Amino acid sequence: MSAINLKIKKQISGALGRSGILSTPHGDIKTPAFVTVGTLAAVKALSPEELRSIGSQIVLGNTYHLYLQPGEDVVSDAGGMGKFMNWSGPTMTDSGGFQVFSLGFAYKKGVSKIAKEAPTEAELEGKDDDFQSEHSSLAKIDENGVTFKSHLDGSTHRFTPESSIAIQQKLGADMIFAFDECTSPLAEKIYMKKALARTHRWAKRCLDAHTKEDQALFGIVQGGRYKDLREESAKYIASLPFEGFGIGGSFDKDDMKEIVELVNKILPEDKPKHMLGIGEVEDLFEGIERGVDLFDCVIPTRLARHGVLFTKNGKFNIKKIENQRKFEPIVSGCECYACKNYTKAYLCHLLRAGEILGHRLASIHNLYFLVSLVDKIRESILKDYFFEFKKEFLKKYKKA
Amino acid sequence: MSAINLKIKKQISGALGRSGILSTPHGDIKTPAFVTVGTLAAVKALSPEELRSIGSQIVLGNTYHLYLQPGEDVVSDAGGMGKFMNWSGPTMTDSGGFQVFSLGFAYKKGVSKIAKEAPTEAELEGKDDDFQSEHSSLAKIDENGVTFKSHLDGSTHRFTPESSIAIQQKLGADMIFAFDECTSPLAEKIYMKKALARTHRWAKRCLDAHTKEDQALFGIVQGGRYKDLREESAKYIASLPFEGFGIGGSFDKDDMKEIVELVNKILPEDKPKHMLGIGEVEDLFEGIERGVDLFDCVIPTRLARHGVLFTKNGKFNIKKIENQRKFEPIVSGCECYACKNYTKAYLCHLLRAGEILGHRLASIHNLYFLVSLVDKIRESILKDYFFEFKKEFLKKYKKA
Numbered sequence: 001m002s003a004i005n006l007k008i009k010k011q012i013s014g015a016l017g018r019s020g021i022l023s024t025p026h027g028d029i030k031t032p033a034f035v036t037v038g039t040l041a042a043v044k045a046l047s048p049e050e051l052r053s054i055g056s057q058i059v060l061g062n063t064y065h066l067y068l069q070p071g072e073d074v075v076s077d078a079g080g081m082g083k084f085m086n087w088s089g090p091t092m093t094d095s096g097g098f099q100v101f102s103l104g105f106a107y108k109k110g111v112s113k114i115a116k117e118a119p120t121e122a123e124l125e126g127k128d129d130d131f132q133s134e135h136s137s138l139a140k141i142d143e144n145g146v147t148f149k150s151h152l153d154g155s156t157h158r159f160t161p162e163s164s165i166a167i168q169q170k171l172g173a174d175m176i177f178a179f180d181e182c183t184s185p186l187a188e189k190i191y192m193k194k195a196l197a198r199t200h201r202w203a204k205r206c207l208d209a210h211t212k213e214d215q216a217l218f219g220i221v222q223g224g225r226y227k228d229l230r231e232e233s234a235k236y237i238a239s240l241p242f243e244g245f246g247i248g249g250s251f252d253k254d255d256m257k258e259i260v261e262l263v264n265k266i267l268p269e270d271k272p273k274h275m276l277g278i279g280e281v282e283d284l285f286e287g288i289e290r291g292v293d294l295f296d297c298v299i300p301t302r303l304a305r306h307g308v309l310f311t312k313n314g315k316f317n318i319k320k321i322e323n324q325r326k327f328e329p330i331v332s333g334c335e336c337y338a339c340k341n342y343t344k345a346y347l348c349h350l351l352r353a354g355e356i357l358g359h360r361l362a363s364i365h366n367l368y369f370l371v372s373l374v375d376k377i378r379e380s381i382l383k384d385y386f387f388e389f390k391k392e393f394l395k396k397y398k399k400a
Numbered sequence: 401m402s403a404i405n406l407k408i409k410k411q412i413s414g415a416l417g418r419s420g421i422l423s424t425p426h427g428d429i430k431t432p433a434f435v436t437v438g439t440l441a442a443v444k445a446l447s448p449e450e451l452r453s454i455g456s457q458i459v460l461g462n463t464y465h466l467y468l469q470p471g472e473d474v475v476s477d478a479g480g481m482g483k484f485m486n487w488s489g490p491t492m493t494d495s496g497g498f499q500v501f502s503l504g505f506a507y508k509k510g511v512s513k514i515a516k517e518a519p520t521e522a523e524l525e526g527k528d529d530d531f532q533s534e535h536s537s538l539a540k541i542d543e544n545g546v547t548f549k550s551h552l553d554g555s556t557h558r559f560t561p562e563s564s565i566a567i568q569q570k571l572g573a574d575m576i577f578a579f580d581e582c583t584s585p586l587a588e589k590i591y592m593k594k595a596l597a598r599t600h601r602w603a604k605r606c607l608d609a610h611t612k613e614d615q616a617l618f619g620i621v622q623g624g625r626y627k628d629l630r631e632e633s634a635k636y637i638a639s640l641p642f643e644g645f646g647i648g649g650s651f652d653k654d655d656m657k658e659i660v661e662l663v664n665k666i667l668p669e670d671k672p673k674h675m676l677g678i679g680e681v682e683d684l685f686e687g688i689e690r691g692v693d694l695f696d697c698v699i700p701t702r703l704a705r706h707g708v709l710f711t712k713n714g715k716f717n718i719k720k721i722e723n724q725r726k727f728e729p730i731v732s733g734c735e736c737y738a739c740k741n742y743t744k745a746y747l748c749h750l751l752r753a754g755e756i757l758g759h760r761l762a763s764i765h766n767l768y769f770l771v772s773l774v775d776k777i778r779e780s781i782l783k784d785y786f787f788e789f790k791k792e793f794l795k796k797y798k799k800a
Contacts, residue, residue, distance in 0.1 A: 041749070045445050045756040070724055070749040078727055078745055086741050324470055327478055341486050345478055349470040350442055356756050357442040 016291030045360035064099030080172025216243035234266035264291035300366035336368035416691030445760035464499030480572025616643035634666035664691035700766035736768035
């Protein structure tokens, strides 16, 4: 019995990309779709009504954060994450793997899922030891699971594949992810191989642990920027009875296209593919072209907090003093609530003064921009002008 | 020519209190009314649409804060505070006097407009020198005005009666206040007398400086907890051609009733009276009974930030762990957006986790509570059951 079902409506001719309808226990999602991140069962200052008006179809919560506060039992007793936050639409949770990782190595190094620059072999030489010791500073991985410290109070906790699934079952989202190790983009291949083999053993354990029938479990393909490892991972994960697939981060921006294509050629066509933690404009186009159906990313709300706003001509910082007297729409032509009702000058003022209404308005704008960009991409697939749209959009966007 | 006009509809029999309609250039206000404080031309996380749905009739901005950021010229170029923040209804600004004061003496002593305990004569003895030196630490008062330091960057600034009016004219609110010295409730009478005489000279200068015809200037009655000074102040301020009157804080809670009654008996009946910075439930009833038409207070949003919520049975802290599993309306029977859509458990979680949606929901609830309480009081005046309503409401409220 499947908890979800993907019906493909239209394929991009000559590419893996497609548009379809993903049915979930809490409603249908038109794909491709940009998933709104609601880490602690709240999308920053935004209400569910605002999410709907932005066009958001689905909210993703973070297992690591919800486990720490308020705890999965509270969320379960509330009727699950959606009910808890008064969001009636589809929901997902991640497995907590990335947060455990990011509190270890990446936490100290400041790296994200994508390395800014590909590390050279020389740079990587001898990194394995470093990596291991850094990694173990806040999180310690063994065959059975990960022991880590809470970023809130330093208390020690442990996730295993089984406990991650148990927590996610209690959080009760429509779609959940297998517990994996998300290695650093800077990790050496020898470490990646070991980590990948363990992630594969964990994938099997997650499937065994998962019992909730109205919830779809997604397997995660890892392997960093190494094509042979990605291929191995995609083949193995595809062989298991997952209802959908996540493509784990940790690769170079330059490799990403090639790897996503390679992976999605192997994964079963009729199942949804989710690209974890990716949400830059170019990545959306490239991912969708290569068969990605879902994206989640904190970029829109995180950048909003810093005053960085998306426009079709690239990003700009509204907090700059040059915007203080611009009594014109925040982004001209934008149909979001913020742009239709307030000026650049006002948002500049709010964010410079640290007023939380500023975060709210900037988040609305950025989420609207990315959600509706993916809507437009979907439209271009359905009406057969994806490549024209991509070319035209990115020409303007990159030029800026 | 008057910028505003108060039409009294109904008097509380046997008391000074009344209900009426205050017409302003940006619309009518049903009085008595609770004024929503939007310090920096924003009411915390709330949109103007939310203010309207709360029932808010008018927003008050702070001259001190808006002068520092973004500056009165920016607000003026935007078309005034209301237009700047996309609020089409009536607006007020304070004079900056209280902020200058609170950055001086009170800033260090942690006292508010109301002293918790009346200082004894013995305690007050010799306080004048102390007070003067403390007061001058961040703000220095002379006959012409006040020199003070910005709380943002420590830079030095100066307000005079003339500059306060010039700034408020640029901010462009419908109603503005004369620049006064709001003395500490702990100040000695000898200092109070000096300060009051100066405030009276400043009142005259504010009238002379004010030229904007579609904007009403309110005079402020001061005099602390001293009845003779209050009487003197009310008589003098009443003799000047102000369009409305503010009753300045700085008295003991116990004295407040008596002083408000004394002052309002002297001030012209047909002009609006605004009680500055007061907004506790008992104070609203007592003030309205004694002829106060308008109140502003940051209490609802400030308490919201700390998780303290108003109910008709008194206040409680939603952040307490005991609320973590209460899957019931935040305040049962409350008709606000927060209470109709979310549970105690969810708001407890949001505020404990520091999520800004929590501040937003708690602010909506507290503002709704106070705005609609004043609405109910108004109704009770119009329908002739003010005293019954007051008695019944306060019995429950105080008992808790």
